[in-house]
Amino acid sequence: MIRVENVGKSFISPRGVTPVIAGVSFDLETGKSLALMGRSGSGKTTLLYLVGGLERPDTGSIICLDRPVHTLTGRALSRFLREHVGFLFQFGNLLSCLTVAENVAFPLRLNNVGPAECARRVGELLERIGLAGAARALPRELSGGETQRVAFARSIAHRPQILLADEPTASLDSATARNLMDLMFRVGREEGRTTLTATHDPEVTALADRTLRLEDGRIVG
């Protein structure tokens, strides 16, 4: 369960205080998916970061899996992120110095999963995304679509209860985007994962259980 209550966030710059999120509230039940729609600059990414604890709200509260994410810091936040959250970024954001298999294994290693179980899970995920033959490739050797698939595999490798996806299809062609979204929502449902996706792709909203529209940091529908 994710509960966001009256959350506000502003950024301070030399030009002054810029409100990005203003009084946003919503609930998302465990295992359900939510698409956050909105134009660039509407606050989708900031809201995702707030839910994931990467940003702290100025006002309001965020409760994820019964934890007050808005107050988590240091070790508690690291533990929450590594055990319960998976991030899928717009451009994959793979670790460039690690191979495909090492990237997928990274969250497992962070959670002290043994080498045998780690290898088994990595093999299973690479098989599932159709990149079993690219295990030893470096990120720079992959296409955009392959990079996003590996990033997706990495984001769910440790079976997180929450997946936060920030415009995961924005850099992909429509066919590749559709395949990735099918995979993401199908696996999410299979594994009972709560998924929050920021997007401006209408096809994504069709796959999600719910859609919220953001405009200038406020929910408008």
Next chain:
Amino acid sequence: MSLRLWWGIAWRFLWRSRRSTAVLAAMIVSAVATLVFLDALAVGVSDAMIRNSVSLVSGHLSIENLPSGLSPDSLRAPGVEHVLRRRAAQVWLRSGTNLAGTALWSVDPDAERNATALWRKTTAGSYPEEGTRQLFLGEPVAAELGIGIGDTVTVAGDPSQAGTEYVLCGTFRTGIAALDKGLSFRPDQGEDGDSPWQAALFLADGASPETVRDALRLPPEATARTWAELMPDLRQLIDLNALCMLLVMVLVFFIVSLGIACAFVIFILKNIREHGIMKSMGVSSPETALLLLLEIGGLTLAASMLGVLLGCGLTLAVAGPGVDLGAMTSHNQYFAVSGVIYPRLTASGLALPPLMALLFALLAGIWPVCMIARQRPAEVLRSI
């Protein structure tokens, strides 16, 4: 996550950023290798000064007031290569109306030629032969007496005594006034009877005079002094040399560390994206700092070891033939015999440069490590 796994990731970061790693490593390798070589050279200079000073006449250990019945063989402790027996007497040298006072040493000419280098400083004639009544004088003394090779000199304990006649067989000049004006030599023919004798002990390379002295069982009336006690000015010069070398080492690494710090900042900032991504996956700030310190420490250690090997290779290559600094040392009393320097590696010379490299690299890494560790992942991710 265990240290082994973080080390594995640090290694991958270093190995897969080969160009930056190579540039950073090259800076550390060259600094460490240079300092290992410079330290070996400084040790070689100190060695040369000691070798020149002790080999001329005094030896590493000088023992006075030994009873005449004591055999030189009883002083052959481990590490002793030569024991020279000498008897000293204060005498007057007379030639016509000219008089000169000197300390006259009765020596075994063959043994002296084997162990000391004074005979190499002969300027005219030759070193005395065993069983002859010959004198070997410093050039200033011969000049004061107004004599040349083959001339007769009278040796007497008192200017008013008749004395014994000797023939001047050779003169020497070391450039050290105390030796050239104050010391003369003759073959020992028992002229000094049962008077106490003095020993000059020449030690093998690496043998400590203090250790040898402690190992000897000397009669209570005998006094033994090491070269450092006999020549405190040389001891101070060597200590000063070592201090200067340490200062050079600190200064070199201070300057190099500024370069290393800049390189580390570039290296770490180049990977700022990776650290932001890792933090969003739950890597904590202490773990980020650990990863960076492992990268810095691992790279510095490996590069330092390579630098030590390179420095050793350079030193060994030069140590064989030696570095002839004769043109710069010919008028220096501490290089009276030879100006050739043989660089020598020491444990401290091998250990200090890599340790200092590690220390300075870690100091240089503090700022970028703190910066990355404190950076919030959202800031990094937004900047990608």
